Each structure stands twice: as C-alpha cells, then as structure tokens.
Amino acid sequence: MLAAIGLDEKQESAYRALVALGAAEVGDLAHRLALPEPDTERALRRLEQHGLAAQSSARTGRWVAAPPGVALGALLNQQRHELEQAELAAALLAQEYRVESDEPAVHDLVEVVTGARAVAHRFVQLQLGATEEVCALVTGKPIAVTGMDNEAEEKAATRGVTYRVVIEREVLAPPDGITEVSAALGRDEQVRVVDRVPTKLVVADRVLAMVPLNRRGAEPAALVVHASGLLESLTGLFESVWRDAVPLRLGGRGEVSEQDSTGPDATDLEVLSLLLAGMTDAAVAKQLDLGLRTVQRRVKGLMELTGVSTRLQLGWHAYAKGWVARDLQERP
Known part of the structure; x- marks a missing residue:
C-alpha cells in the first residue's frame, strides 16, 4: 500500500x-x-x-x-x-x-517495433495510455504477447477504460483460456467470439493501433499505426468483426457461455423495464445489484443491437418487439 x-x-x-x-x-x-x-x-x-x-x-x-x-x-x-x-x-x-x-511525414504515421520484448512493452504502453476504450482482436496463437492475461488490462479497466474484445474460439479451448475470459467478463469487459479473426489487432482510443508483422522465421515485429487512413481502416476492420461475433456472458456459477445475439438476455430485459418505469441508471444499478458502468454498457449494447440512436427510440423498439409489455389498464 x-x-x-x-x-x-x-x-x-x-x-x-x-x-x-x-x-x-x-x-x-x-x-x-x-x-x-x-x-x-x-x-x-x-x-x-x-x-x-x-x-x-x-x-x-x-x-x-x-x-x-x-x-x-x-x-x-x-x-x-x-x-x-x-x-x-x-x-x-x-x-x-x-x-x-x-x-506529419508519411514515415511518422507508422512505427516498426521489432523483438518480442519491445512488442510486448509497446502493447502494454498502448493500454496504459488509453483513457476511454481499447478494442482488440485476439488470435488463438499469440506470439509476442498473450491475448487476455496482462496487468495493464486490469489497471486500465480499473481506471474506467472500457474494453471490447473479439477472440477466436480456439482461445476458449485450454482451461487457462476460460479463466482469462471469465476474469475479463468479471471486470465488465465486453467479449465476443468468432471462429477466426483476420489478424491480431489492438486499437486504443481510436488514435493508435498495433498490428503484428507476420514474418516467417524472423523475430516478432509489429506496426504501431498513428491517426491516418490506415488507422481508420483497421478500426473499421475491428467494427466489422465485432458486429458479426457472438457475445459471451458469465453465468451465475461463473461459466462462460455464448448468448443469442438476436435479442436481449434476461438482465437486459430487467434493465429495460426499470428504465421505462422512469428509474435512473444509478437506481437501476442499485436495484439489480449491478455496476453503473454495466447498466450503461447494456443500454449501449441494446441501442447498437436495435440500430437506434436515442433511448426514446429504444423504448419504442422494445415495445414493438414485445421485449417489455405496456400497462394497458386505464388509470382512474
């Protein structure tokens, strides 16, 4: 201390x-x-x-x-x-x-980092320097850095940095993979799964990205990409993979399982019902024994799922889909 x-x-x-x-x-x-x-x-x-x-x-x-x-x-x-x-x-x-x-000169928009230790160090720097969000694509066979298990991620999450991570299904195969994913979900990180990701990728605050250079037989290397058209393309790649991936959730006994991405889960419905009843995010969090960030993350996820931009639109969509029921009784 x-x-x-x-x-x-x-x-x-x-x-x-x-x-x-x-x-x-x-x-x-x-x-x-x-x-x-x-x-x-x-x-x-x-x-x-x-x-x-x-x-x-x-x-x-x-x-x-x-x-x-x-x-x-x-x-x-x-x-x-x-x-x-x-x-x-x-x-x-x-x-x-x-x-x-x-x-900036063109050569200043991209850094080449060479060597396993240097790549791992830069990977940690990206997370520690983030202030809002870290997005990542995680492969099942990391070379210089591991996918989910690092102190920098825990420290960043503690500071309020949000994480959106897409992992290959292969990551869940070994026991330690399940343990790491469970720990990430326990920190209110959003984790999704796909069969394969196109590449390992980390994007910090949409201003820096890191992608590996796969060179057969050579020592590990990576590109650190600064604000540019290339960075926008990498960010777009992440968002594309994220949209098609299946969300993972942590069950009551700590099991990691996939959830149906076509609709909200039971907790989402509870959050929606309480919000539509006029409760604030903080009151909903207290009522359901959730973190405030968890409630806000779930609302954001529902808005992304329904393709709406306001909470009012989300409420109408929830009624139209039958996710929540109107009280049709006339009040005296």
Whole structure:
C-alpha cells in the first residue's frame, strides 16, 4: 500500500509494527517481523530517511515511529507536487508534439517495433495510455504477447477504460483460456467470439493501433499505426468483426457461455423495464445489484443491437418487439 511513496514490503511492515508499538528495540522488532536484525535495522534506516522513524534520544538502540498523519501527509504532498510537475511536463511535450505533427511525414504515421520484448512493452504502453476504450482482436496463437492475461488490462479497466474484445474460439479451448475470459467478463469487459479473426489487432482510443508483422522465421515485429487512413481502416476492420461475433456472458456459477445475439438476455430485459418505469441508471444499478458502468454498457449494447440512436427510440423498439409489455389498464 505504501509502495507509492517508495517503501518496499519489509519497510512497510517495519513501519506498521513500529506504529503499533509506538517504540521498540531493534531485536524486539526483528522478532515481531520474523526478520534478521541486520535486515530490520536497514529497514529502519530507510524509514528514517523518509522521516517515518527516528532513533530515541533517551535510549540507544530504541526506535520511535513518527506520527503517520504528519509523516505520511508530508510524503504524500511531496508525491502530489512531483506528479503535478510531471503532468505539466507531459502536457507541454504533448503540445509540442502536436505542433510538430500537424503535417506529419508519411514515415511518422507508422512505427516498426521489432523483438518480442519491445512488442510486448509497446502493447502494454498502448493500454496504459488509453483513457476511454481499447478494442482488440485476439488470435488463438499469440506470439509476442498473450491475448487476455496482462496487468495493464486490469489497471486500465480499473481506471474506467472500457474494453471490447473479439477472440477466436480456439482461445476458449485450454482451461487457462476460460479463466482469462471469465476474469475479463468479471471486470465488465465486453467479449465476443468468432471462429477466426483476420489478424491480431489492438486499437486504443481510436488514435493508435498495433498490428503484428507476420514474418516467417524472423523475430516478432509489429506496426504501431498513428491517426491516418490506415488507422481508420483497421478500426473499421475491428467494427466489422465485432458486429458479426457472438457475445459471451458469465453465468451465475461463473461459466462462460455464448448468448443469442438476436435479442436481449434476461438482465437486459430487467434493465429495460426499470428504465421505462422512469428509474435512473444509478437506481437501476442499485436495484439489480449491478455496476453503473454495466447498466450503461447494456443500454449501449441494446441501442447498437436495435440500430437506434436515442433511448426514446429504444423504448419504442422494445415495445414493438414485445421485449417489455405496456400497462394497458386505464388509470382512474
């Protein structure tokens, strides 16, 4: 938890123990932490550098914890200041980049990344840099990067980045494939399946895309495509595959199964009924014990399914299709 301010696990454990005790001898603290005394003393020295602990002036070898509210508050303020400076620098660099790239040369629109490690690193960067949406086509035989299992995806999803992923059916064959897809669905990601995808592809915020270069016998390589006609084509390719793919859903017992893409499922119908009854998205989410993003994602999916652009149109379509019933009783 305190890694953000530069403490490793041993140092954080030492500080927590010292806070609980108020003050302690090195030997007593080492025994409490089940660490050798030299390691404990090094941890205390590191805490001293951060202003989190100090040696007692009244008793040699005794260490005293600094008050967390004061000591940690100071460190957090320092971290915030450094982050603000970094954000400012990033904004200035981005502005400079935009000025320089108003009319980019053709060779600047495409980067060639070579080597498995470099490709994997760029793949992670695309996800960590996304702010709105990541779209991906996942093959059953990844080369430099895996399909669904990576920390960057979890971190991006936690920040509110939405994911739309189309996987080949082959991905579901091994047990770990089912596990990874289940984890993705559990994070409210949208996952669909097809027999084959045309290529592995990642599109971040519709401004960057990454597609592999398949070179037989050569080391892995990929193209990173910036805003251009080629990027629009790759985005269009994803949308085309997405429309024809079958949605996957997570059952009550955690099983992954395909759902009929021709109509809404039971949860969709519940969401529709409550919205048509006048409830807000937040109220629907609370009533059905769903996340707010889940409700909004389902409504968006229903609008895409019916080809409408407003919720009013969706309501009329739902009545026309018989998804929900009107209350035809006349009110007194």
